[in-house]
Amino acid sequence: MIELTRIERNFKVGDQWVHALRGVDLNIARGEYVSIMGPSGSGKSTLLHIVGLLDRPDAGQYRLDGKDVTTLDEVEQARVRREKIGFVFQFFHLIPRLTAAENVELPLILAGLEPEERKPRVDRVLHAVGLEDRAHHRPDQLSGGQRQRVAIARATIMEPAVLLADEPTGNLDRASGTEVIGVIESLVERGIAVVVVTHDPFVGDRARRQIRMEDGLIVSDTSSTAAR
């Protein structure tokens, strides 16, 4: 589904060029559960941003569902993001003035759905992450784990093909983290491809396919056949 070919991404920091990605090749199939690990600055977040179409590669090709998406214009990229990709962030990025349900509803609003269509879908995804009774709480009334589950509900409401999680447990204690990973793994079971970028080996090791990055290159790519 995701086909990256010789992806390069360079940043200029001060007067020095930093090569965040130096020709990365990566294919991810539908429904795969992938973790990307590596030290800080190894390029794993940049890779995730490029897969999520938040960033454009300087060179290389990115095909999503067989279609070259690097050449799409800004509006089309936004549409692909909205329809095929879900994001989960380390800092949740919930809008503080909106309730959990309103935060979850946001992608549907941006997509221009009618309110009567939105309501049942919001209820369904909140139920899926076990927060139906927290629907009308604001983020500051929720625990960290609950917030991240709201964020996952928001990321999945458009029924994306792939969920991209950038350090989803980085801001959580172990118990909440495990809870969140549980929710993410339930998505894998529903056939959504999941890519988790993490520092935490406890999280990374749970994925069936584990990718290790260093200095802008993939240094190892192993798949464990054993079911966890």
Place this chain on the structure above:
Amino acid sequence: MKLRDIVSFSFGAFRGNRVRTALVLVATAIGVAAVVILTALGEGARTYVTSEFASLGSNLLIVLPGRSETAGAGPAMFVAETPRDLTIEDAQALLRSPHVNRIAPLNVGSVPVSFRQRDRDVPVLGTTSEWIEIRHWTMDQGVFLPAGDPTTANAVAVLGAKVRDELFGSEPALGEWIRLGDRRFRVIGILSGQGQSIGMSMDEVVMVPVASAQLLFNSASLFRIFVETRSRDDMPEAKQDVINTIRARHQGEEDVTVISQDAVLATFDKIFDALTYTVAAIASISLVVSGILIMNVMLVVVSQRTAEIGLLKALGAPRVQILRLFLAEALLLSLFGAVVGLSIGAIGCIGLGQAFPALSFEPPAWAVAAACFVAIGTGLLFGVLPARRAARLDPVQALSRR
């Protein structure tokens, strides 16, 4: 994204920061209210002055014997031209014009007036009963000259306030007989103070019927004819009718001059128009200032909500949508500011109206429309920059901030 959702999203944002919302609303409201109230003041002053003129007789034409224009060197110079007298009959003929409401002939002379031992020289005005209505004068005591045939020389007189004081002191004057020249007149009324008019103090006159004055001065000629037209709009036609009538009666000779207060009034109109436009322009500066404030606030909002903007992009909002969202916020802010301002302006006008009942405070429609238009326009204009900044944010950087 649906319009309704854009609006409710903006409202959510307003609720999220009530102080900022209130401040921007107040700034815009002050600007709009200032325009409304100041233009209402200008308009009120103009209406006041116009109505004051109307009370002096704004629809008044004054007919003078003789041409005031220079005829130039033509054969007329060598023709012995005696201007014909204006007569009471001329004056009455003017009433045939449908544009003329009332007329009052006037002749003026100076005659000694005496009561017992006291006597003095005063201007004597001869006119008819219509005078008091045309000039909007008021009586202190008694009645004004009697109505009826203006060629009847009744021996009655109306005294100016000062003449009465000088001749009678504290004694009652009504019903007494005074002597004007060699004739006796009975005092039937005392004028209340009238101040200055046509260059003389109207408190120092004696008024008698026009026919009596003709006898006193031994002259059939009138000094002026005052013509009141039906309305201000009738002035030009009435003026033409007056000239035509007199010309027909004077063997085709146009030997009168007709003047009006129109020119003076037009000048006042222009002055007040300029004044109203000026205050409106000054007040709209405050609207522009509030526009800049909106821009400032929106810029702060964009930097405060950087993460939110990044998130919206990650959730699939293209630049246009972000632009629209932030423009809608600026627009709604200025729209509500305008509504609040109009309310404050309306309340202010009512307050002013109660403080100064003599003046009417109605802001002109163009000023109200312009105030709203400028408020919303500046809101949009100054909202564009922050909205563009929001739309252009790099999502990766926006999201990397907490």
